[in-house]
Amino acid sequence: MDEGVQKYKSTKSILLQLKDIPVRAEKDDGPEEVACVSNELKRDMGKDTMHLVSYQGEFLKPCPGTKEYICCGYQILNVGTNCPLDCSYCILQTYFNRPNLRVHVNLEEQLGQVFQTIDSDPDKIFRVGTGEFTDSLALDPIIRWSETILRGFSERKNTVLELKTKTANTAGLLGSKYRDRIIVSWSLNSPFISCREEHGAVSLTRRLECARECQSEGFTIGFHFDPIIQHSNWMDEYRKTVDLMDKYIEPEGIIWMSLGSFRFMPALKPIIRRRHPETSILDGEFVLGLDGKMRYFKPIRMELYAFLNELLHQWHPDLGLYLCMESNEVWQESMGWRPETSEGLGNYLDERVRNFFG
Ligand code: SF4
Incomplete structure (x- = not known):
């Protein structure tokens, strides 16, 4: 942990839980930067070490997204x-220039600032999530984010978490x-991809059992098919997942569901090859997108989205389906409508929030 973080409530509670684990205090190694890192760090991301950090950057910030797509x-x-x-x-x-599971232990102390930002713009809907730079719940049994952050979001009328x-x-x-x-969302994939590529994740069935339990306990739920990956029998495989969803989930309680096809910065390819030599996700044909990321050829992306769009529509006609980082052309061809701009997509999702929560 960084020197000086012992004073935070969160640090004390984490250390209490991990009392048999060796702890070392060290000097702050400077702010996290979004950058490519040495090959050594990329290979070993330090996933067995938790680093307790007093984070000095903005706690609430817009998803990096991309200007070139919606x-x-x-x-x-x-x-x-x-x-x-x-x-x-x-x-x-x-993505990051630091290894280890970095936990921002001053979060609780900085939440006031976050809510000040949210309160300063009461007409805007803040759709906020914690699952972009980490899994939102993987460390929750130790960090207990669910005890710290739910209340402030739950009590405000212009935000969801x-x-x-x-x-x-x-x-x-x-x-x-x-x-x-509070929206609890699970990322889903085909059983084939889930078993072979999502190391450390629980099975699709287990995810859906948990989603059902959260749904029956009063939480709104969401799903994300991202990254959708083209692989042998992909249609049958994704159909199995939607069949499982039908078995476990009440579709009326789903606020939204995103679809995003596999995309990656070129620098990720050698890292995937090195860290996951048995993977098959790089077997498809990729082209360089306008945002500098490799993605499937447009006709392949359209086919993937159109297939899932139709399949999910047959299950329920109002699931809040949307595409992540795609063009109007791809939207129109595969979804049958287009939001025109990022603002248009934002308005569509804001409307879902209003319909679900008022
Ligand atoms: S993609 Fe997998 S490893 Fe990466 S943040 Fe999500 S759950 Fe974690």
Whole structure:
């Protein structure tokens, strides 16, 4: 942990839980930067070490998104970086310049500032999530974010908090009395991709069991098919996942569901090859997109989205489906409508929030 973080409530509670684990205090190693790192760090991301940090940057910031495609205007609550799971496709493998599971232990003390920002713009809907730079619940049994952050979001009328996960760590949430305006989301994939590529994640069935429990306990839920990956029998495989959803979930309680096809910065490719030599996710044909990321050829992306759009529509006609980082042309061809601009997509999702929570 960084020197000086012992004073935070969160540090004390974490250390109490990890009392048999060796702890070392060290000098602050400077701010986290979004950058490519040495090959050595990329190979070993320090997922077995937790680093307690007093984070000096902005806790609430817009999702980096991309100017070249339509984005949803999401805000990230930056609770920490890196993740104990190890999905082969994870973009975090190239994203940060520091290893280890970095936990921002001064979060609780900085929440006032976050809510000041939210309160200063009462007409805007802040769609906030913690699952962009880490899994929202993977470390919750130790860090107990669910005890710290739910209340402030639950009590405000112009925000929602989305916790996105591939784990079954919902005990903290279920023990909380705050449910209003809290969205619990699971990332889903085909059974084939889930088993082979999402190392450390629980099975799809387990994710859906947890989603059902959260739904029956009064939480609003969401799902994300991202990254959708083209692989052998992909249609049958994704159909199995939607069949499982039908078995476990009441579709009326789903606020939204995003679809995003596999995309990556070119620098990620050698890292995936090195860290996950058995992977098959790089087998497709990719082209360089306008945002500098590699993605499937447009016709392939359209086919993936159109297939899932139709399949999910057959299950339920109003699931709040949207595409992550795509063009109007791809939207129109695969979804049958287009938001025109990022603002248009933001308005569509804001309307979902109003319909669900008032
Ligand atoms: S769960 Fe998300 S953040 Fe964690 S390794 Fe997988 S893709 Fe990365």
